[in-house]
Amino acid sequence: MERSSPNGLGVCTKLSFAVGHFLNDLCASVWFTYLLVYYHNVRRFGNSAAGLLLMLGQVADGICTPIVGFETDRRSCFPVYGARKTWHLAGTLAVVLTFPFIFNPCLGCSDTTPEFAKILLYAPLIVIFQCGWASVQISHLSLIPQLACSDGDKVELTAYRYAFTVMANIMVYGVAWLLFHFQPTSTGDLSGNLGPQDIPIFRNLVLIIVAIGAAFSVIFHVGTKEEPRKAGQREAQLEVETAVESTPLLPANPCPTRVHMIWKDWFKEPAFYQIAVLYMCTRLIVNLSQTYIPMYLTETLGLHKMTYFVGLIMVMAFSDWVWLGVPGNWVYAAALLLGAGTSTILVTSLAMTADLIGNHTECGAFVYGAMSFTDKVSNGLAVMLIQNLHPCKNVACCPLCAPFYKIVMIAVPGGVAILSLVMLGLLTIWPIRIRKGQTDGCSQTRAGIEGVYDQK
DSSP states (O other), rough: OOTTTEEEOOOOHHHHHHHGGGGHHHHHHHHHHHHHHIIISSSSOHHHHHHHHHHHHHHHHHHHHHHHHHTTTTSSSSSTTTTHHHHHHHHHHHHHHHHHTTTSSOOTOTTTHHHHHHHHHHHHHHHHHEEEEHHHHHHHHHHHHHHOOSSSHHHHHHHHHHHHHHHHHHHHHHHHHHHHHTTTTOOOOOOOOOOOOGHHHHHHHHHHHHHHHHHHHHHHHHOOOOOOOOOHHHHHHHHHHHHHHOOSOOOOOOOOOOOOOGGGGGGGHHHHHHHHHHHHHHHHHHHHHHHHHHIIIIIIIIOOOOOOHHHHHHHHHHHHHHHHHOGGHHHHHHHHHHHHHHHHHHHHHHHHHHHHHHHOGGHHHHHHHHHHHHHHHHHHHHHHHHTTTOOSSSSSOOOTTTHHHHHHHHHHHHHHHHHHHHHHHHHHHHOOOOOOOSSSHHHHHHHHHHHHHHHO
């Protein structure tokens, strides 16, 4: 593994790691931005049916994430390759083989096929895709505590990873813009004129982004080396590292004593629930904003598609701006606020999660899986609730769409940001720390270090 001990990880290691989630980011951008648009406007599904498909995917993802996390923390069937990279590879294959079919007409379907039958045909593909997506996400995140030499490296890896998430969103929107403007079957915009004639555009969009994402996944598997687990050696090394150096993102006990953690122990840690709520709120803001901003731009405004506290302030400022009314092209300035805010809180919440895990990498994947469980289930339920509250039941859009999407863009980011502020306040009172096996003073820590050295 390429490491420069005094300065942390090398640039090549960071970049090869960061691109390992690029396929997921591309698919997630299409999933959250275009799934409702595709099934409601193009495939003519009802609002509730389109929301049901999205919720099904989110629930499947939420169920899979802790399971994948638990299994990833166990020893791999291919120890030389690494447990996390093995799960990453399996998930990548599942995503590549199923995602293109989700944005294609179901096999054997016709115009007379009942809607419930189409849902039953799409459901298995969505479940397999989401389970594969979860495998890639959790295995990739759980590599951060293992690869990082310090807390600074954890933040850098998270930032590099998120930089490619931004690139993925830009790439998806860029490819979609090109397809909508240069394919002869297109109406040229997303302002409510979509229909079955645009199915080839969505199909080509998905095929292009899957091909690009798969190429980047190959780079990840070639360039990222996962250290094989050696019984006893890694645990002894972590005992020394924990006692000698501990610099968490938020204040913690100055002399923590590391104890072995299993997945059940995390449910006894208050910090586990604090970070889970923060992460859930973050993903609610990011994903639901991404899901409904296309409808807000096209239906409400009539336009064509073209550190944690600071991030929350930006998100809340965006909500206030929308509430007061965004005049004309000023929506782009509001979008900058939302983008900067969501980027800040996402990177910070992931860094907090890595800090929560610390050196307990033996069950780090389970922690990321549990955090992702709250994210996926809450997002799925929220989308299903919003779709059922949609005022236009039997048509693509009606005059009530405009105020409805405005309310969504105000209530979701702003309301969830307030909940995030509450949890952030609690973290200043009860900082991130692991309570199991914690002792006062440094005497037992020093004794533990001496014991480790004696064993070695």
